[in-house]
Amino acid sequence: MTMTAASTFVLPADLDAFIVGLPKAELHLHIEGSLEPELMFALAARNSVAIPYASVEDVRAAYAFSNLQDFLDIYYAGASVLLVRQDFHDLAMAYFERAHADGVRHAELMFDPQTHTDRGVPFADVIEGLLSAMAEAEARFGITSALILSFLRHLSEEAAFETLAMAEPWLDRIAAVGLDSSEVGHPPAKFERVFAAARAKGLKITAHAGEEGPPAYVHEALDLLNVDRIDHGNRALEDEALVARLVAEEMTLTVCPLSNHKLCVVDDLADHPLDRMLALGLKATINSDDPAYFGGYVADNYRAVAAARGLSREALATCARHSFTGSFLPEAAVAKHLAAIEAFVPES
Template sequence: MTDLDSFITGLPKAELHLHIEGSLEPELMFALAERNGVAIPFASVEDVRAAYAFSNLQDFLDIYYAGASVLQTEADFHDLALAYFDRAAADGVLHAEIMFDPQTHTDRGIAFDTVMRGLLSGMAAAQTKHGMTSALIMSFLRHLTEDAAFETLAVAEPWLDRIAAVGLDSSEVGHPPAKFARVFAAAREKGLKLVAHAGEEGPPEYVYEALDLLQVDRIDHGNRAMEDRALVERLAGTGMTLTVCPLSNLKLCVVSDLVDHPLDRMLAQGLKATINSDDPAYFGGYVADNYRAVAQARGLSRKDLATLARNSFSGSFLPPSAVAAHLAAIDAYMA
């Protein structure tokens, strides 16, 4: 391990953009398929990995939803979550805000309560095992209707005290944030934080809609905001956190090469960017892999990396006292 590798691994950090279903490694997919008697369209772990050559977001989503079919029981969701937390802890993650897609499961007959109990028990196990804190973000699938999102919000009602925020993910192009303005307003009235994928494949206008119509607390991705100078100035001026995912951007062809990634330009223009892994089982790396890849491609300094780590805590939904403690830990690490 190089000095930079060990520095990145040891740097205290939070992860704010992680789809728990997207941390389903091929080995666990096969184990759960066998455990639950579920047929999957792959003959081997190697076949799954070979299928991970995507050309766009939809190619990825097709495999992602097929993989999710093996998740059937509370134990499956527990095992999925704890496997992610084990990997994240090894990468120096002290706090994770994980997204889950309940509609992916309820639409195939899995009870919302089953998903929640499994994820929450995995989160509790991670706190006991690693001392890691975590929070849940319930994401609406944007290729479905707003009425379907309202139905999910209603089903989630008994669990809302265990859910930190709602989000918006899945196919971005053709499904603008405006489509979900009313359900986001309803979630805000229930005291939930709000995040949304915007400006990954969709245009800068989608980022404006997420800000103005959804009134989000955080933007997931946000790369294409860089195309609009006024938008960049607005995001920088308000301190809006962007949860950037470099290896995801590469795998989904949002950038053709990490040498072209805008992360350092984001920092230079005052944007509160963070580094995250998105769907690490599918995109070739967990959070430290993302730090390493973009640091090498863009020549990021240790100071830049520490800034990104600080942003991950100050952009989190942790209480101010916890944020302050984590920032102090980064200061001590840098000293």
């Protein structure tokens, strides 16, 4: 039996090995949200940045969130230690090492440039640090990756346009734009024009919708932003017609179980709707969101729902398949990864 550090869930050793070995992609990962307290303290010391915590234990004790905003407050405080290109490289490599251990074959990293450029950190240092780590991860681990430039929705659309302009020299190395930060009170409609501009530049589109925000936000993401996938999407289940539409359009949902529990989107993982989503025909995937803050990386999220909801191996494999078909990879790469899943599952 194996108990994860991220939870109290206990799994049979063979099921744990299946979860780790299952080829998978991670589609909903905020790279700033993978900043572990140990690295936060190391970077604070390296960069002579004062942080409001005396120890790693103090940081972890602060991870008692009652809502999204509580989390965001500490998230932005932690990001203050990220100042130079090497910091972003080290941050991403720490994530890739964990992803490799979890059986991740492809990762699509969301990054929040406004969190850094608003502090005076050059856009170039942020993205070049991430790109160098992505290249190293592919060379060392065989993990392919892509970048998703996320706009902070609590800021203005004008600020988002400014960020898109900053990104212009790197657009050939950015796969998509996204929308994150405080959802309530900041509907997708607020950013309709900047997403249209991004699509015109050839970028894919994704957006957080239906985490804390209502089903109407999911409708707006579909109708106004023309998204290629939905991040979270839990509250779509409150609208039967919306569910039917998501199924018909084969819209991928990037579900984050431990995040949902930590941020009180669900009160108990035993009540998590992931298996209901699958039963309805939704293309749900399993992701870690901000793993340093929410208690686990992607395999921990697979473990959590497997234990809490009794998900079968086939259900877990279905989520892994969705993670590749919902990715921004070329069709040939998707087919290769799907074949790897089919080769793995009968042997397990």
